[in-house]
Amino acid sequence: MTVPVIIGMVMMMSFGLIDTFFVSLLGTEQLAAISFTFPVTFTLISLNIGLGIxxxxxxxxxxxxxNQDNARETGTGAIMLSVLMVGILALVGGFSINFTFELLGAQSHLLxxxxxxxxxxxxxxxxxxxxMVGNSVLRARGDTKTPSIIMATGGGINALLDPMLIFGFGPIPAMGIGGAALATLISWIVCSVWVLYLLAKQRGYILPRLLSLPELAQSGRAILPIALPAAGANMLTPVAGAILTRVVAGYGEEAVAAWGVGNRLESFTSIVVLALSMSLPPFISQNLGAQRIERVKSAYWLIIKFVLxxxxxxxxxLWLTSGLLAALFAKEQAVAELIQLFLIIVPLGYGLQGIVILTNSSLNAMHLPMxxxxxxxxxxxxFFVPITVLMSLYLDLQGIFIGAVVANFLMAMVSVYWFRRSLHSLTDEHKQTEVN
Structure with a gap:
């Protein structure tokens, strides 16, 4: 189930990475500007991830x-809720761009x-x-290949349009950094039309109509108790990222540019973990519904060993290619050196971070969102914010990088303990149910 998701995730993550690469060719100021946007854009993406979970x-x-009828209605309601909730946040965000990014530490010439x-x-x-939510409906039905094809197509469209819209092509004027966003918009519109047609017409996994308010409320009552805590958990990551971006901004534009590139590369190199976090929950939830608790346990420990x-x-x-990657994404030597430092230190914690991500996904799939x-x-x-900020006081920017590894180690230990405790509770409940 995971292999097709990896392909789709590669293309999905390519949106941000390809944007970052082409924008880096415009200069350090533009690279710093798009780096400031990462915590904000990922906040909305995290809401979609939570709703998808x-x-x-x-x-x-x-x-x-x-229960197929309820499943179809729930899928329809999920897509409607996602559009409504993301639309409200996007509207608020659009009217507060200057305020938000000044708060993050962006200088006036970057605004x-x-x-x-x-x-x-x-x-x-x-x-x-x-x-994003439509693909979650497909994965819940066991189809991980089609969502990957959809996202791969979207990523391909984005990669094709990026240089044309950023630098201009024939009659198309150069739009600079705005061209990267427009390329993303066009590719996502194509994916939206495709997935809606597939779900409503070809597969019949959602209803070919909008839900009434009572129906939408009923779907919301089923989805939101899991989706909102999951979304909240995912949205905390960019909030913490925003705090650290504000701290990093104190070290100058070069540091922000390097931090942004490092985070985009981190997302790309975590693709297998993120793919597993999407394919594992349906597996766990279906086995939970069928009372196959032992399979839940086996799957969790298998992926933990694999991810490490x-x-x-x-x-x-990343250690071996850090110099090459730094040179690829940075025009200035100061930025390249900071990117290389990031890639030498921070990846030490990627496996530990994978444990944390997959444990959270497993708990959501076990209907333990809180x-x-x-x-x-x-x-x-x-762990993460206090440790990184504290270490930055003694080791400057390098301290933030080291602190991230330390925080991931401590949290991985806590996550494994908590999962074992939660699974033990579920096993006891299952045994008690059998006795009754």
Whole structure:
């Protein structure tokens, strides 16, 4: 189930990475500007991820129980809720661009670049909600190949349009950083139309109509108890990222540019972990619905072992190519040196971070969203932010990089303990149910 998701995730992550590469060719100011946007854009993306987690958990369990009618209505409601909620946040964000990014520490000469990008990106975020949640409906039904094809197509369109719209091509004028956002908008519109047609007409996984308010409310009551805590947990990550971006901004534009590139590369190198976090929840939820608790346990420990080995391999590859990657994304030597420092230190914690991500996904799939939310709060605001900020006081920017590794190690230990405790509780409940 995971391999097709990896292909789709490669293309999905390519949106940000390709944007970052082409924008870096415009200069350090533009690269710093798009780096400031990452915590904000990822906040809205995280809301979609959370809604997708809730959708997947509920529909997969309904499918495991054989309740197809409720599954179709729930899928329709999930897409409608995602468009509504993301649309409201995008509207608020669009009217507060200057305020938001001044708060993040963006200097006044960067605000015009940020405005050019975000004014279009906020509008496009509504069209991202549809394929992200729609793909969760497909994965909940066991189809991980089609979502990958959809996202791969979107990524390909974005990669094709980026240089044309950023630098100009024939009659198309050069739009600079705004062209990157427009390329993203067009690709997401294509994906939205495709996934809606597929779900409503070809597969019949959602209803070919809008839900009434009572129906939407009923779907919301099924999805939101899982989706909102999951979304909240995911949205805490960019909030913590925003705090650290503000800290990094104190070291200058070069540091912000390097931090932005490092984070985009981190997202790209975590693709296997993120793919597993999408394919594992339907597996766990369906087996939970069928009372196959032992399979849940086996799947969790299998992926934990795999991820530690895989991310260690990624870490070694990043060490070996750090100089090349730094030169690829930076025109200035100062920025390149900071990118290389990031790639030498931070990847040490990628495997540990994978444990945290997959544990949270597993807990959401087990219908324990509040437990996952508590773990996210502990991870970010007990470990990650305090440790990185404290270490920056003694070791400057390098301290932030080292602090991230230390925080991931401590949180991985807590996550494994919490999962074992939660699974033990579920096993006891299952045994008690059998006795009754």
């Amino acid at each position: 809730g959708t997947s958990a509920v529909i997969a369990k309904l499918a495991g129980q054989g 015009p670049y940020i405005h050019d990008y975000m004014a279009i990106w906020y509008f496009s975020s509504v069209f991202l909600a549809i394929p 080995g895989w991310q260690l391999l990624i870490c070694v590859l 437990t996952a939310l508590v773990l996210s709060v502990v991870r970010l605001f007990v």
